[in-house]
Every structure is written in structure tokens, then in C-alpha cells.
Amino acid sequence: MAGKIVFEGRKGIHLLFLVCVCVMWCFSQVKGAIDEDVAEADIISTVEFNYSGELLATGDKGGRVVIFQHEQESKNRPHLRGEYNVYSTFQSHEPEFDYLKSLEIEEKINKIRWLPQQNAAHFLLSTNDKTIKLWKISERDKRAEGYNLKDEDGRLRDPFRITSLRVPVLMPMDLMVEASPRRIFANAHTYHINSISVNSDHETYLSADDLRINLWHLEITDRSFNIVDIKPANMEELTEVITAAECHPHQCNVFVYSSSKGTIRLCDMRAAALCDRHSKFFEEPEDPSSRSFFSEIISSISDVKFSHSGRYMMTRDYLSVKVWDLNMENRPVETYQVHEYLRSKLCSLYENDCIFDKFECCWNGSDSAIMTGSYNNFFRMFDRNTRRDITLEASRESSKPRATLKPRKVSTGGKRKKDEISVDSLDFNKKILHTAWHPKENVIAVAATNNLYIFQDKIN
Amino acid sequence: MECAVDAQSLISISLMKIHNSRTQRGGIKLHKNLLVSYVLRNARQVYIKEKYAEIYRMQQYEEVMTVCNEIQELNPLDPEPEDAEEEDLEVAALSCCAPLQDGGGKEPETSFYRSCCMETPGSPCDPFAGNGSHCNKTTVLDLDTHVVTTVENRYLHQDCCCSAPQCAPVPDSPVRKRKGDFGCCASDLEEVSDFSASRKRVRREECTDPNYTDTSNISNLISIFGSGFSGLLSRQADLEQICSKQALASLGAWTRAIVAF
Numbered sequence: 237m238a239g240k241i242v243f244e245g246r247k248g249i250h251l252l253f254l255v256c257v258c259v260m261w262c263f264s265q266v267k268g269a270i271d272e273d274v275a276e277a278d279i280i281s282t283v284e285f286n287y288s289g290e291l292l293a294t295g296d297k298g299g300r301v302v303i304f305q306h307e308q309e310s311k312n313r314p315h316l317r318g319e320y321n322v323y324s325t326f327q328s329h330e331p332e333f334d335y336l337k338s339l340e341i342e343e344k345i346n347k348i349r350w351l352p353q354q355n356a357a358h359f360l361l362s363t364n365d366k367t368i369k370l371w372k373i374s375e376r377d378k379r380a381e382g383y384n385l386k387d388e389d390g391r392l393r394d395p396f397r398i399t400s401l402r403v404p405v406l407m408p409m410d411l412m413v414e415a416s417p418r419r420i421f422a423n424a425h426t427y428h429i430n431s432i433s434v435n436s437d438h439e440t441y442l443s444a445d446d447l448r449i450n451l452w453h454l455e456i457t458d459r460s461f462n463i464v465d466i467k468p469a470n471m472e473e474l475t476e477v478i479t480a481a482e483c484h485p486h487q488c489n490v491f492v493y494s495s496s497k498g499t500i501r502l503c504d505m506r507a508a509a510l511c512d513r514h515s516k517f518f519e520e521p522e523d524p525s526s527r528s529f530f531s532e533i534i535s536s537i538s539d540v541k542f543s544h545s546g547r548y549m550m551t552r553d554y555l556s557v558k559v560w561d562l563n564m565e566n567r568p569v570e571t572y573q574v575h576e577y578l579r580s581k582l583c584s585l586y587e588n589d590c591i592f593d594k595f596e597c598c599w600n601g602s603d604s605a606i607m608t609g610s611y612n613n614f615f616r617m618f619d620r621n622t623r624r625d626i627t628l629e630a631s632r633e634s635s636k637p638r639a640t641l642k643p644r645k646v647s648t649g650g651k652r653k654k655d656e657i658s659v660d661s662l663d664f665n666k667k668i669l670h671t672a673w674h675p676k677e678n679v680i681a682v683a684a685t686n687n688l689y690i691f692q693d694k695i696n
Numbered sequence: 697m698e699c700a701v702d703a704q705s706l707i708s709i710s711l712m713k714i715h716n717s718r719t720q721r722g723g724i725k726l727h728k729n730l731l732v733s734y735v736l737r738n739a740r741q742v743y744i745k746e747k748y749a750e751i752y753r754m755q756q757y758e759e760v761m762t763v764c765n766e767i768q769e770l771n772p773l774d775p776e777p778e779d780a781e782e783e784d785l786e787v788a789a790l791s792c793c794a795p796l797q798d799g800g801g802k803e804p805e806t807s808f809y810r811s812c813c814m815e816t817p818g819s820p821c822d823p824f825a826g827n828g829s830h831c832n833k834t835t836v837l838d839l840d841t842h843v844v845t846t847v848e849n850r851y852l853h854q855d856c857c858c859s860a861p862q863c864a865p866v867p868d869s870p871v872r873k874r875k876g877d878f879g880c881c882a883s884d885l886e887e888v889s890d891f892s893a894s895r896k897r898v899r900r901e902e903c904t905d906p907n908y909t910d911t912s913n914i915s916n917l918i919s920i921f922g923s924g925f926s927g928l929l930s931r932q933a934d935l936e937q938i939c940s941k942q943a944l945a946s947l948g949a950w951t952r953a954i955v956a957f
Binding site for chain 1: 703706709713721722723725726727728730731734736738739742770
């Protein structure tokens with residue numbers, strides 16, 4: 237059962253969206269090739285809804301950005317929300333070569349972040365390892381006709397043939413969506429960019445690489461302010477790197493960044509020009525009994541996301557998701573195990589490099605649920621209120637229109653129940669690293685290698 | 697899905713990863729290599745611990761008792777004359793590191809030494825203690841049994857940073873010499889490399905066999921990191937202090953090579 241529940245809480249009447257396990261998730265669409273042979277360039281590397289949820293952007297390893305638009309619900313099929321169809325496709329980044337270091341710079345899109353919409357056009361930031369670009373996506377549905385100096389096909393007219401002057405008129409045309417790069421923010425990062433985040437002032441944004449965080453103004457491309465620098469004087473003393481950074485959703489002076497050591501630092505840009513000294517330091521003490529060869533790797537944080545309310549933040553490390561209250565630094569308020577059964581397999585996962593996979597996480601619109609990916613095309617959702625969790629699978633088999641997704645379970649004990657899958661049968665090549673939740677509705681986008689799955693809740 | 701969780705294979709796997717990262721598209725990934733170096737450090741610590749435990753077990757009980765008696769008689773500040781064996785450097789370790797260090801000259805090596813020398817060997821448990829200019833011996837104090845052992849050149853690695861000008865000798869540390877015979881250990885440890893007393897004698901040989909799984913190469917590579925006997929220490933704090941500093945110092949050369957790009 238899905239829907240809205242109204243109840244009276246301490247602070248008055250709340251509108252609570254029942255989500256997660258009470259929601260029956262069903263298949264909506266899948267985008268991408270069915271072919272078993274996956275071209276590396278087609279692997280989706282980032283997924284992001286815009287602020288209204290009308291647009292959904294994906295970036296891939298080939299440097300392309302594909303934007304889907306939510307179609308209006310059709311009157312014929314009211315039980316379906318509208319579908320997402322391709323709105324625009326463009327090549328955002330190309331492979332480059334750094335001649336000084338003899339290094340190839342990958343064109344893979346690491347992150348896409350939308351800007352809040354201010355006019356008819358849409359703007360987004362996309363970044364690869366070194367360069368951030370601001371793209372303007374605009375619609376053109378009119379064309380000027382009746383030029384004086386050129387023909388309809390664009391050829392210049394012979395000036396002596398022009399005997400009269402006319403005013404060109406705008407005629408309707410088939411909708412064309414154009415993407416044009418409006419700004420290119422380059423040469424500011426020595427190390428690989430892992431995050432970009434638009435500030436709530438809508439004028440600035442930050443970009444973070446392994447060792448530094450820079451603050452940019454959207455209008456200014458030839459310089460940026462360095463606000464965090466953790467590069468040690470002697471690189472031999474390097475012990476941690478920055479893994480993710482995000483601006484606070486409401487306080488434009490506040491941002492956080494996570495580290496490979498499993499710590500999060502919250503910084504206030506009003507305190508100093510260089511925010512090397514944090515305002516808050518979030519760290520959970522390590523459990524010494526769980527120490528292993530790989531303790532450092534699995535504690536490295538791969539993603540950090542503020543809640544929409546701005547009161548909480550969520551971090552993802554290899555095996556778990558943690559929710560932190562910004563007012564409490566010494567431990568998270570909630571911890572969810574994503575795939576604890578992998579703890580005994582860490583050595584194999586180290587050998588095949590899966591232990592380095594960087595999973596992302598996301599909040600739903602009301603911050604009552606969180607979602608993150610796993611292996612075997614599984615993804616997990618946790619309801620923060622009921623503390624229930626669910627595991628779902630993004631697969632072609634369960635991709636019939638409006639088919640309800642069946643909860644999946646991984647058997648950890650000796651006996652494998654029916655419908656359960658054993659840990660050793662998991663396909664570690666099928667990993668869900670990128671997921672996104674519509675900001676207002678129960679619609680989710682899940683990237684499974686080269687396919688994008690869209691699921692929504694069943695509307696009765 | 698099973699794999700060998702022993703330190704040695706982890707070390708070789710980790711080194712392969714670091715090596716492969718140099719040819720990966722997009723350049724060396726600092727984050728991944730840092731994490732790999734942590735695994736390398738952890739595995740090395742376990743490996744050294746195991747190795748030393750093995751050596752320790754081989755000793756005869758009588759020898760242990762002999763040493764205990766000798767401890768009573770020794771003058772702690774009496775430095776031993778240098779037993780200079782001018783051995784050639786057994787450079788399998790170095791040469792295996794060569795591709796990882798860009799085949800560079802001595803600079804990367806000296807950075808090892810320099811960083812190792814940065815430490816203040818204040819603790820009596822410091823494996824480098826008492827070596828001053830005697831870098832062909834390693835003296836270790838086992839805090840559990842209060843047994844002091846000195847191991848000769850060829851059996852266990854000794855960084856010769858102590859001979860470098862920037863490395864100050866440590867006059868306060870006790871230098872104790874074991875007069876026993878280590879012959880029984882020779883067969884197990886002869887593959888471990890050592891460095892000659894003088895840096896100038898460091899010679900590089902071409903690496904013909906970049907087979908990281910070879911036991912001797914692994915041991916040599918371990919020795920490169922100059923860990924000494926940190927695994928012995930029973931005091932957790934000292935272990936942390938020395939291991940972390942050493943680990944980071946030794947990590948440094950890798951990240952340095954990595955960051956060179």
C-alpha cells in the first residue's frame with residue numbers, strides 16, 4: 237500500500253509519505269542496450285534528478301550525457317505516471333592528453349549536478365577528472381523565416397537580387413533541444429576530481445579532488461578559491477585523501493568533506509579563508525575486534541549526502557550506510573548494514589578489486605528513507621522510521637511493465653532457503669553504484685552497468 | 697571465493713596492483729594506491745611478526761638462558777667494534793622495486809633512508825637502537841622475556857640509514873651483543889637481503905625476474921621497508937608509534953613514486 241498518511245505528532249500534524257517497504261515498487265522503464273557485451277563507454281557513471289524531478293541526467297564512461305524528461309501523464313493511462321524519454325544527448329567531455337605528465341585524462345563523467353532553474357533553460361555542471369563544464373540545455377521550437385540576406389537553405393542571396401525588405405517571422409518547428417557549453421572551468425585540479433556541489437546561494441559551487449577543494453563562481457572560469465588543502469608538505473607523510481564533498485542545502489557558508497579514513501569534516505567558510513581547520517569532526521571509533529588487513533579500505537567513505545532538511549548527513553562506506561546528526565560528532569545516529577555477508581569475503585574482493593568500488597547513497601524527498609546499491613544488481617532501501625529494509629533487484633527478468641519487484645534475500649547461513657541466493661552465487665560484475673531518488677515522488681533511477689532502470693510505486 | 701589470506705600473498709598482490717596502476721588509463725589513482733599501501737603495511741607487519749616468531753622458535757632454550765646470564769655482565773654503553781663485512785648488496789629487492797620507482801637513480805632509495813632516519817628512536821625497543829654506525833647488526837630487546845638478541849648481517853635486513861650523515865647515532869640506547877651462534881638460523885634466512893655499511897656501495901642490478909611471488913623477492917621487498925622487529929613489541933603504544941611512523945615513512949617512497957606522475 238502506498239500513499240499518504242496524516243497523523244498528529246508532537247509538532248502538529250505531519251504529512252508522512254509511506255515509503256520503502258510499505259511501498260510496492262514496480263518496474264517502469266529500462267534504458268540501454270540489452271546486449272550482453274557491454275561497451276565500456278556505455279557504462280553509466282552518474283545519475284541525477286534535477287530539482288523538480290522533471291529531468292533525469294546520466295553520464296557515462298564515454299563522456300556523454302543523456303537527459304531524460306518526464307512526460308506528462310497521459311489521459312489514456314492514468315494509472316501510470318508519465319514516462320521518462322530522451323530529451324537531449326550530448327558529448328560533454330572528450331579524452332584529453334596531458335603532455336607534461338604523459339597522462340591520458342579520462343572522459344568519464346564523474347558527477348553531474350543540476351543548477352536550480354531560473355528561466356526557461358536548464359543548466360547543469362558535469363565533470364570528469366580534471367575539467368568542469370557548465371552546460372545550458374534549451375529548447376527551440378520556433379524558427380525564423382524570411383531572411384533578407386539568405387535563402388531558406390542558408391545560402392547567401394545575391395545582394396543585387398534583393399529588391400525589397402521584409403521582417404523575418406517566427407514559424408513553429410519541431411522541438412529541438414540544444415546543449416551548449418557555457419563555461420569551462422579547467423586547470424584547477426592537480427588530482428582527480430571526485431565531487432562537485434552547487435551552493436545554496438546559486439552563485440558558487442565547490443569542486444573537490446583527492447587533496448584539495450576549490451570554490452568557484454559560476455560566472456568566473458579563470459580563477460577559483462582554494463578552501464581546503466590537505467596535501468602534506470612531504471607526500472611521504474600522506475595518510476588520507478578527500479573522497480567526497482558537499483555544500484549544505486541551506487547554509488551557504490557550510491560544507492562537508494569525507495576522507496578515506498572514514499571521517500567527515502564540516503567546515504564554515506566564515507571562519508577563515510582556508511578551511512583546513514574544521515568546525516566539526518565526525519568520527520566513529522573503530523571496533524578493535526573487527527580489525528583486519530582491509531580495515532582501512534572498508535572504512536573509507538565513498539559518498540556523503542546531506543538530508544534535504546539539512547539536519548542530517550549520510551555516509552557510505554564499503555559495508556554500511558551511516559546517518560549522522562550534525563549536532564553529534566562522536567558517532568552516527570543510525571547505521572545500516574548493506575551487505576555484511578561480504579565481511580568474510582574481503583580478501584577475494586580485494587583480489588578482484590571490488591573492494592575499491594565506490595557506492596553512492598541517496599535520500600528520498602522527505603528524508604524518511606535512504607537507498608544504496610550492492611552487487612548482483614541488488615539495491616537496498618532502509619526506512620528510517622520503521623527500521624525495516626528491503627533488497628530489490630534491477631534485472632531484465634523482472635522488467636515487465638508495472639511488474640511488482642519481489643524482495644530478494646541473500647542467504648548467509650548454511651541452509652539456503654528457496655528464493656534465496658547464496659553469497660557465492662552473487663555476480664560481482666553486476667554492481668549498482670549509482671542511484672537517484674526523485675525529489676518529490678516515489679520514483680527511483682538505478683544504474684546497472686550500462687542500463688538505467690526506473691522504478692516507481694504502484695498507484696492504486 | 698576463497699583466497700589465501702596469508703600476509704605473503706597479500707603483499708605480492710598489493711605490489712602487483714601498485715605496479716599495474718602505473719599503466720592504467722587516466723593516470724595513477726592516488727586514493728586507490730593509498731588504500732593498497734595500507735594493506736601492504738598491514739600484511740608486512742603480520743609477515744614480519746610471523747617471520748620473527750619463526751626465528752625465535754628456532755633458538756635453543758639453552759641459548760636463551762645463556763643470553764640472560766650474559767645480560768647481567770654486560771656494560772650497556774660499551775660499543776662494539778664494527779664488524780665490517782664488506783658484502784655486496786644483494787639487490788634483488790632493489791631491482792624488483794626498480795620498475796615501481798621509475799628505474800630512477802638513487803634518489804628514491806635515499807628517500808627511504810631519509811625518511812627512516814627522521815624517526816627518533818627513543819624507545820629501547822627501537823630496532824635501530826644501538827646501531828649507530830654498526831648497521832650490519834640488529835639488536836633487539838624482547839620485552840616479554842627480556843632477552844636481547846643480535847642478529848648478524850646476512851640473516852636479517854638492516855637499513856643502513858645509520859651510516860648516513862644525517863642519521864645521528866644514538867648514544868643512550870643500550871648496545872648488547874649476543875655471543876651465541878646463529879648458525880641454525882642461516883638456512884632459513886639467507887635469502888633475506890641486507891645493505892652494506894656504506895650507501896656508496898649500493899649497486900643496482902638489472903631485474904631479470906620480476907616475479908613477485910618468489911619467496912626471496914618477497915622477503916627482500918619486505919626488508920626494503922625497513923621494518924626491523926617492530927612486530928615484537930608487546931607494548932601497543934610503542935608498536936603503534938614505531939609501526940605507524942615506519943609504515944608511513946616506507947609508504948612514502950611508494951606514494952612519492954606514485955605522485956611523481
